[in-house]
Amino acid sequence: MSIDSIQDLEVVNSFAQLPPAFYTRLATTPLRRPRLLHANASVAGLLGLSPRALAGQDFLDVCAGSVPLRGGQTLSAVYSGHQFGVWAGQLGDGRAHLLGEVITPQGPMEIQLKGSGRTPYSRMGDGRAVVRSSVREYLASEAMAGLGIPTTRALAIVVGDDPVYRETEERAAVVARVSPSFIRFGSFEHWGGSPQNLRILLDYVIDRFYPECRVQDNPGESALRFLRQVVARSARLVADWQTVGFCHGVMNTDNMSILGLTMDYGPYGFMDGFQINHVCNHTDAQGRYAWNAQPSVVNWNLYRLASCLTVLDIEADALRAELQHYEDDFLAAYRGNLVRKFGWLQWREGDDMLVDDWWRLLHNQQADFTLGFRRLAQALSDPEPWLDLFSDRAAAQAWLAAYAQRLTLENRPDAERIAAMQSANPLYVLRNHLAEQAIQAAHREDSGEIETLLKLLRDPYVEQPGYEDYAQPAPEWACRLEVSCSS
Structure with a gap:
């Protein structure tokens, strides 16, 4: 049954039941004259909210940070992390407040406000987000959900009259985000020197999100199984990013979800013209988080996560053994995605060479990533729209001939292949x-x-x-x- 008021949701506070060292309880800083810019009926439905609920004053009040969520315990979490490969020490929710955890048929879902004011973890920040960044996050999380890629979600975006100073003066906004959890690799890194608190956090995460990893009376084995699952989820996630041309832009360990979700959308980008070393973040002068570097960065981040677990008296060799699965996990997901995108039935010997030639073709001609895949579906019967994406048509035609030859290895009707490719290659991305x-x-x-x-x-x-x-x-x-x- 749909609920007509956000204040009537069933709310619990499991994260708030952790020891006080894990967070600070504090109120949000309300926006000045808040207005609801947009409410996401799709995500509201996941929480059990009716369309009528989105029009209520109490919905605006909660999403703006003007009033707390009834039954919730508002808090900001502490964590640490590596930023651009350098240990940054203590970080935390510098502009985010967790309102509470809503019980839904899909499981508990946390509601968090981003841009809702200063916290003890703001460092030199103002605790605010601006309209520009808030709209980008709101749209990107829903774009990823539409692509079937694991992600946090966006419930609402609220604008206010408060001035915020970035490169120029802008206006403040708040995004209400939804996720089973916002715990990140950096949450574990923060307790790398405190075995007791690290064990508390690990037990919390395993019990709530990885119960299949629990081995009674063997906490070390439970931790290893947990790491194995995080490795697998993270590998699949970055394989999904690679095969839709998505660049996260700031893959610091404090931006890596322990659940394998895309989170903390900032200077992201879906590629237009393909560059193998494309850097979407203007701040990333060294190209650490370029498209082709993302898989290795995830692996590096997983090693930082695993290194925390050594304080629990888990052998380093045992941790490394779990990390060694990463490459196989990534390749299996990456190749599986490409099999679907190219309309094949299975990965065959020699496909690596054809795929490498594909990336080289796109890179050399800066061809459009999304449309290069999408139009390929019908390029054998109607090549002109696909060829129009390339400045060197002869090179494109040569690759297309090799692709056509590859298709002859599988007895798949063209109509079936085209339909399958169109269901695997999006026409619309958030450019x-x-x-x-x-x-x-x-x-x-x-x-x-x-x-x-x-x-x-x-x-x-x-x-x-x-x-x-x-x-x-x-x-x-x-x-x-x-x-x-x-x-």
């Missing part, structure tokens, strides 16, 4: 210029572009008549867009 158009409209408090993009991104594999402009290569002006850690 930077589309997000920018939604941001500009949001500055006018017009949520029309947000609504349009959500409509397309929730089902990105199905062509929607009348929205052809959203399925085109990026315009020239999009090349001048830059996103950074302040995004």
Whole structure:
């Protein structure tokens, strides 16, 4: 049965039951004259909220941080982490507040506000988010969900009149985020020198999210099984990122979900023209988080996570043995994704060479990542739309001939293959210029572009008549867009 008020949700506070060292309980800092820019009916439905609930004053009050969630215990969590490969020490929810945990048919879901004011972990920050970054996160999390990639979700975005100073003066906004948990690798790193608290956190995470890993009377084996599952989930996640052309932009250990979710959207980007070493974050001058580096960065982050567990008297060799599964896990997920995207039935010997040639073709000609895959489905019968993506058509035709030869190894009807490829290769992704158009409209408090993009991104594999402009290569002006850690 749908609930007509956010204040009538069944709320628990399991994270708040951890010792006080894990968080600080504090109130949010309300926005000045808050207005609801957009509410996500899809995510609201996951929580059991009716459409009527989204129009209520209490929904705005909670999502703006003006009043607490009834039954919740508002808090901000502490964690640490490595940022750009360097130990940064204590970090934490510098601008986020966990309101509580909602009981749903899919399991408990936490509601967290981002941009809701200063906390003890803000360091030199103001505790705020701006309209620009909030719209980007709101759209990106829903885009990833539409692609079937594990992610946190977005419930609502609220704007206010408070000025916020980044590169220029901007206006404050708050995003209400939803996830089973916001615990991250950095949460474990924070307790790397405290075996007692690390054990408390590990037991909490295993009991709530990895119960199959629990081995009675053998905590060391439980920890190893837990690590094995985190390795597998993280490998699958980054394989998904690679095969949709997604760059996270700031893969610090404090931005890595312990549940294998995409989280903390900032200077991310879906590639337009493909570059194997594409860097979407203007702040990342060294290219640490380039597209082709993402799999190795995840592996590096997993080693940082595993190193914390040595304080629990777990042998380093046993931890390394679990980490060694990463490459196989990644390759299995990566190749599985590519099998579907190329319309094959299975991975065969020699496919690595054809795939390498594919990336080289896209890179050398800066061809559009998304449309390169999407139009390939029909390129054998109608090659012109696909060939139009390449400046060197002869090179593209040569690769297409090799691809056609590869297809002859499998007795698959063309119609079946085309349908399968179209269900694996999105037509719509959240390109930077589309997000920018939604941001500009949001500055006018017009949520029309947000609504349009959500409509397309929730089902990105199905062509929607009348929205052809959203399925085109990026315009020239999009090349001048830059996103950074302040995004």
